[in-house]
Amino acid sequence: MKCSYCNREAVYYQRYSGKHLCRKHFTDFFEKKIRTVVKKYKMIETGDRIAIALSGGKDSTTLTKVLLELYGDRRDLEFLAITIDEGIEGYREKTLKIAKEITRSVGIEHYIASFEDNFSAKLDEIVKVGEKLPCSYCGVFRKYLLNKSARELSANKLATAHNLDDESQTILMNFINADIDRLARLIPQRDQEGLIRRIKPFMELYEKEIVTYGFLKGYPMIFDECPYSYFPVRAFVRDFIYELERKYPGRKISILRSLEKLAESLRITNPQIELSKCKICNEPTSQDLCQACKLVNELENKISIEHNEKLSLIKI
Amino acid sequence: MKCSYCNREAVYYQRYSGKHLCRKHFTDFFEKKIRTVVKKYKMIETGDRIAIALSGGKDSTTLTKVLLELYGDRRDLEFLAITIDEGIEGYREKTLKIAKEITRSVGIEHYIASFEDNFSAKLDEIVKVGEKLPCSYCGVFRKYLLNKSARELSANKLATAHNLDDESQTILMNFINADIDRLARLIPQRDQEGLIRRIKPFMELYEKEIVTYGFLKGYPMIFDECPYSYFPVRAFVRDFIYELERKYPGRKISILRSLEKLAESLRITNPQIELSKCKICNEPTSQDLCQACKLVNELENKISIEHNEKLSLIKI
Numbered sequence: 001m002k003c004s005y006c007n008r009e010a011v012y013y014q015r016y017s018g019k020h021l022c023r024k025h026f027t028d029f030f031e032k033k034i035r036t037v038v039k040k041y042k043m044i045e046t047g048d049r050i051a052i053a054l055s056g057g058k059d060s061t062t063l064t065k066v067l068l069e070l071y072g073d074r075r076d077l078e079f080l081a082i083t084i085d086e087g088i089e090g091y092r093e094k095t096l097k098i099a100k101e102i103t104r105s106v107g108i109e110h111y112i113a114s115f116e117d118n119f120s121a122k123l124d125e126i127v128k129v130g131e132k133l134p135c136s137y138c139g140v141f142r143k144y145l146l147n148k149s150a151r152e153l154s155a156n157k158l159a160t161a162h163n164l165d166d167e168s169q170t171i172l173m174n175f176i177n178a179d180i181d182r183l184a185r186l187i188p189q190r191d192q193e194g195l196i197r198r199i200k201p202f203m204e205l206y207e208k209e210i211v212t213y214g215f216l217k218g219y220p221m222i223f224d225e226c227p228y229s230y231f232p233v234r235a236f237v238r239d240f241i242y243e244l245e246r247k248y249p250g251r252k253i254s255i256l257r258s259l260e261k262l263a264e265s266l267r268i269t270n271p272q273i274e275l276s277k278c279k280i281c282n283e284p285t286s287q288d289l290c291q292a293c294k295l296v297n298e299l300e301n302k303i304s305i306e307h308n309e310k311l312s313l314i315k316i
Numbered sequence: 317m318k319c320s321y322c323n324r325e326a327v328y329y330q331r332y333s334g335k336h337l338c339r340k341h342f343t344d345f346f347e348k349k350i351r352t353v354v355k356k357y358k359m360i361e362t363g364d365r366i367a368i369a370l371s372g373g374k375d376s377t378t379l380t381k382v383l384l385e386l387y388g389d390r391r392d393l394e395f396l397a398i399t400i401d402e403g404i405e406g407y408r409e410k411t412l413k414i415a416k417e418i419t420r421s422v423g424i425e426h427y428i429a430s431f432e433d434n435f436s437a438k439l440d441e442i443v444k445v446g447e448k449l450p451c452s453y454c455g456v457f458r459k460y461l462l463n464k465s466a467r468e469l470s471a472n473k474l475a476t477a478h479n480l481d482d483e484s485q486t487i488l489m490n491f492i493n494a495d496i497d498r499l500a501r502l503i504p505q506r507d508q509e510g511l512i513r514r515i516k517p518f519m520e521l522y523e524k525e526i527v528t529y530g531f532l533k534g535y536p537m538i539f540d541e542c543p544y545s546y547f548p549v550r551a552f553v554r555d556f557i558y559e560l561e562r563k564y565p566g567r568k569i570s571i572l573r574s575l576e577k578l579a580e581s582l583r584i585t586n587p588q589i590e591l592s593k594c595k596i597c598n599e600p601t602s603q604d605l606c607q608a609c610k611l612v613n614e615l616e617n618k619i620s621i622e623h624n625e626k627l628s629l630i631k632i
Binding site: 180 | 548
């Protein structure tokens with residue numbers, strides 16, 4: 001099949017646009033989409049020091065590479081990478097290795113924050129005694145460490161590799177569950193003290209597009225799924241959206257547009273809560289204690305978990 | 317299985333509440349739910365003259381019966397029924413017969429407005445030449461005749477039998493399609509000249525509950541589907557919600573709650589458009605011509621369809 005724009009062989013069929021794209025035109029499309037989204041949401045601005053949440057999986061690897069490719073030459077910007085080591089044997093080692101290779105290849109600072117150094121327990125230990133699902137602990141601790149690390153490293157933005165598939169699933173899940181508060185938190189928020197603004201340059205790109213771009217560029221692509229990953233509702237919604245998109249291409253984007261159109265109203269009904277500081281660790285929270293400290297409290301009698309006062313970050 | 321409230325045999329298992337209900341407690345639940353919803357949205361108020369849109373199918377038959385059962389004794393209220401005869405051979409005759417039986421049994425006025433008398437063409441003829449899907453014509457003409465008839469008959473409310481299944485499908489479809497304007501139109505609107513306020517007393521009741529109630533009461537229940545019915549997207553969304561509800565009971569209600577939670581802000585961001593009058597037929601519309609007149613114009617060269625100036629209503 002020929003490219004819809006030139007005479008070259010197509011490498012990608014973009015179902016929702018009906019376009020066949022060759023390597024050059026696919027790459028152009030992909031990079032232009034990032035530039036457009038970055039501009040639209042003012043994700044990258046002069047003077048920014050941007051921390052990239054780099055797990056070493058396919059999406060964050062591609063994010064790191066492409067951000068440096070597109071914006072790495074700008075002298076008014078700084079980039080660094082943060083990797084969270086949750087302590088998952090047989091899983092994280094592989095991606096950690098890739099993550100190191102990636103930051104070395106693009107030449108940016110790279111820091112690792114581990115659950116073990118910062119909460120005195122690996123996820124492998126936590127899940128043995130915790131009564132919640134593994135993701136409930138991991139999600140809270142990972143976000144906590146990413147935000148705290150980015151701040152301590154003087155970053156003012158935190159880039160994550162969430163893509164259109166992730167976003168449309170999250171939006172639809174929250175809508176179905178009538179969780180309008182969570183829905184509201186997905187729209188761009190004003191800056192609050194202690195909270196590093198998160199940016200998602202991939203939010204309008206299909207997972208398939210990211211994977212294709214990564215392959216075309218020859219990036220190391222790891223597809224392993226976390227052994228603890230268990231999201232039954234999300235999986236159900238994901239399958240529905242997958243079928244929906246297959247039958248009616250473009251639905252993932254239109255779910256995202258729904259949220260955008262609702263953004264203004266959500267700002268009225270669900271104004272951002274003024275954050276205070278956690279009474280234990282001083283991190284920003286809407287309650288007395290932050291979620292991480294609550295979980296640490298819950299777990300500390302069961303294992304010798306504790307919240308290390310000083311953030312432990314390893315520069316590699 | 318015993319009823320969760322008494323010693324009688326259960327006739328219905330309400331999955332989302334985990335309750336088994338006997339005939340009495342199911343009936344109590346059903347009628348109480350209607351009273352609650354009617355009160356919550358001020359659907360029925362002193363002095364109302366309520367036109368019931370009665371097709372003669374299972375839902376509208378049950379609606380007519382139960383509204384008269386619950387509110388028929390109130391001397392400050394009046395009820396009447398309107399049936400639209402679209403002109404669908406082999407389908408509408410059956411339900412028309414039931415509709416007549418029902419209004420006779422509850423003793424209310426009953427009017428029939430037909431496509432043939434009011435647009436000089438049956439749906440069977442329209443679909444032969446029309447380029448749109450049958451439902452596109454039928455939906456517009458039916459709503460048009462219901463509103464106009466209700467108004468000419470001095471009704472101030474129009475009750476339809478839309479249930480929770482219908483509502484949750486419509487809400488989710490609009491959300492997925494990023495059609496926030498249509499989503500906004502699902503929330504209760506302020507009255508506008510010429511437009512009869514529509515009320516949906518079944519909006520929080522599952523289709524299954526309506527059918528069960530109808531059976532228990534011995535109402536004539538027709539399940540026939542219109543031969544022209546073709547809603548591929550809706551069917552797809554319906555199947556998804558069905559599976560979702562099966563796995564995570566209560567989701568239909570929570571989709572409805574999502575819209576309710578958004579209602580206040582949607583009123584601000586998507587205010588109701590001021591209606592004007594159709595330049596041809598004087599019926600309320602947001603544009604120069606109403607949808608019905610546009611469709612009539614589109615069809616009139618192909619068949620001898622016309623918009624009869626005077627509404628033709630047959631009292632039976």
